[in-house]
Amino acid sequence: MELKAVSFSYGEEEVIKELSLDLSNGRRVCVMGGSGRGKTTLMRLMLGLIEPSSGKVLRRPDERPSVVFQEDRLLPWYSALRNVSEVHGPRSPASPAELLEAMELSDARDKLPKELSGGMQRRCAIARALCFGGDPLLLDEPFKGLDPDLRGRVAQAIIKYSRGASILLITHDEKEAELLGCGEIIRL
């Protein structure tokens, strides 16, 4: 996926201005910026949920990104395991149970999202994105609600199970970019 001089406006207000970004060949890019600087808009542009006002978003025809949304977006009627299993397919790097184990959620696999803490729900959303096996992997504040020790272990699991996929990390915290080994930081 590649963005070429992409701009996006909400009415008169331009939230993204001529942004270029290359997420091909396993690159890991971090996008930083305060609230309202267009980080989530950028994610939506990359997913094709909105169209840029100008510029281009180039995608491979077979490209299917994996996502951790800013909100967890777990299906509230399904268990943690079922939420992950829903996206399991031939490109999945491991079984849903193994991915939940990597996120240290084995004991909570049969619990409904409402029975999980905020941090556990976040890890479940990460396990689902990894299970989908898409490339690139788009992560919108994936470590929100996780304590520092856990962030390191979750980052290692993301690197392991994303199997060389390109990663776009959206965060407020530069340390998280280091955890995922992002080679490029873009500030909005």
Add this chain to the structure above:
Amino acid sequence: MKAFFKNRIVRKLIAAAFWLLVWQAAAWAVGSDLLLPSPPATAKALIALCGTSGFWKSCALTLLRVFAGFLLGMLAGSLLGVLTAVSPFAGELLSPLRSIVKAAPVTSFIILVLLYLSSALTPMFIAFLIVMPLAWTNVAGGILSTDKQLLEMANVFGFTRLQKLKSVYAPSVLPHFISACTAGLGFAWKSGVTAEVIAHPAFGMGKSIYESKLYLETPELFAWTAAVIILSFALEKLVVLALGRAVKWN
């Protein structure tokens, strides 16, 4: 003592006993079973009715008519709800029909339907007619209020249509559907029995209520009404119990 009143069953029993006492006091004050039968007189009449085959036949046929009308109404209403939720044009085209059915007096429909259907089928059709718009509104509302973020997630993760239906839409609509079921059952009983009062099928609880009134058998009138309430309550509990298991997340 506080713990005693905190028990839900105890509270319900106390409420029931209170209203029975109010009823009994009112019956004493009136002093005539013809105008207001007492709870024991009503119970006596109900026990006497239970010993007749006509009572059970009437109960069974009314139950059948009401439940069949309710099921058909839920089915048709749900289909229309899906259709109008996915097609704005269908919504615009069909919404006057829903508004008319909801607003028109049920007695007008009963009298009109009697011109086309037999007296045995009219109560079922009326129950259907009353339940249908309720299911229609609730199911359409449930579909339209499905969480857009979950739908977006499903699209991004490549859910198939069937998967979206099964994993996103159906669980979202289910609470609305159950709400339509509980409200619809009550309306189906009320309208179905009212239709029997007017249509006079060979057997039916509504017809028996009318005859009790005609022959000034007020304790029997109360006994039949009590039987309708008991059956309606039992059926609602059964349906809620069956459907409630499906929404344990909520």
